[in-house]
Amino acid sequence: MKILKILLVIGSLVSIVGCGGGGGSSSNSNTITHNGVTYKTVKSPVTNRVWLDRNIGAAEVCTTYNDVACYGDYFQWGRNPDGHEDSSSGVIATQATSISNVGNSLFIKAGSTYKYDWAYSVDSTGVARNAQWSKTDASSVCPSGFRVPTLAELSAEVNGHINNRVDAFNSFLKLPSAGYRGADSLFIYVGDIGAYWSVDINGNKSNAGSFTPNSAYGTAVNRAIGASVRCIKN
Numbered sequence: 645m646k647i648l649k650i651l652l653v654i655g656s657l658v659s660i661v662g663c664g665g666g667g668g669s670s671s672n673s674n675t676i677t678h679n680g681v682t683y684k685t686v687k688s689p690v691t692n693r694v695w696l697d698r699n700i701g702a703a704e705v706c707t708t709y710n711d712v713a714c715y716g717d718y719f720q721w722g723r724n725p726d727g728h729e730d731s732s733s734g735v736i737a738t739q740a741t742s743i744s745n746v747g748n749s750l751f752i753k754a755g756s757t758y759k760y761d762w763a764y765s766v767d768s769t770g771v772a773r774n775a776q777w778s779k780t781d782a783s784s785v786c787p788s789g790f791r792v793p794t795l796a797e798l799s800a801e802v803n804g805h806i807n808n809r810v811d812a813f814n815s816f817l818k819l820p821s822a823g824y825r826g827a828d829s830l831f832i833y834v835g836d837i838g839a840y841w842s843v844d845i846n847g848n849k850s851n852a853g854s855f856t857p858n859s860a861y862g863t864a865v866n867r868a869i870g871a872s873v874r875c876i877k878n
Contacts, residue, residue: 678787679725685877686816691800694877695817700785701729706820709813710835715822718870720752720762721841721850722773724784728752729870735829739765743773751870753829759848760827760866770845770867777843786875793876795842795862798853802860812838812855817874819855825870839871 699716706714717729727749752762823834
């Protein structure tokens with residue numbers, strides 16, 4: 645089932661707890677505070693890479709794969725924290741005129757005219773947003789010294805180790821099945837699948853890693869979709 649290739653799905657909006665606010669990062673030993681949320685780090689037994697212990701915006705490390713408190717925020721690809729990532733954010737259909745200063749805290753829904761992209765009008769190639777999410781100075785999504793991973797970095801932790809949503813939760817990353825927010829702003833498959841952005845560009849879309857009850861894979865996803873972010877140490 646090619647779940648993440650679904651562009652528009654009519655469903656019911658669900659209320660999900662996310663965390664946000666504040667600005668900048670600070671750290672003390674293994675504890676990192678970024679935009680008002682405190683994280684710790686975990687080291688991969690597979691690659692020896694260091695990751696944050698929870699999704700960006702999550703209140704806690706997951707206790708189950710469908711633990712609502714660990715879902716975190718739902719970011720549109722390449723967009724910085726501005727309130728749109730909160731699950732209770734409002735919705736607008738107007739394209740962004742800047743990727744670094746969108747000017748509102750609303751989730752930007754987009755249809756085929758704009759290739760299901762929230763900022764197609766100003767960054768159709770995605771190059772500027774790729775650079776924005778690659779930053780390690782705490783001015784973007786991730787804390788200082790961390791960044792959004794590539795699909796290859798996500799895949800290195802998944803291949804041969806994570807085959808479904810239960811494996812994802814049982815892994816050292818404790819990945820939840822937070823679902824995602826469709827390009828039409830509706831929440832889809834919450835508590836059923838996981839969808840994690842990479843920084844990679846793939847044509848008019850961007851790559852994401854996903855897992856379902858029965859599979860795990862990478863695929864190209866529309867940039868207006870709101871998905872989870874797990875940061876890796878640079």
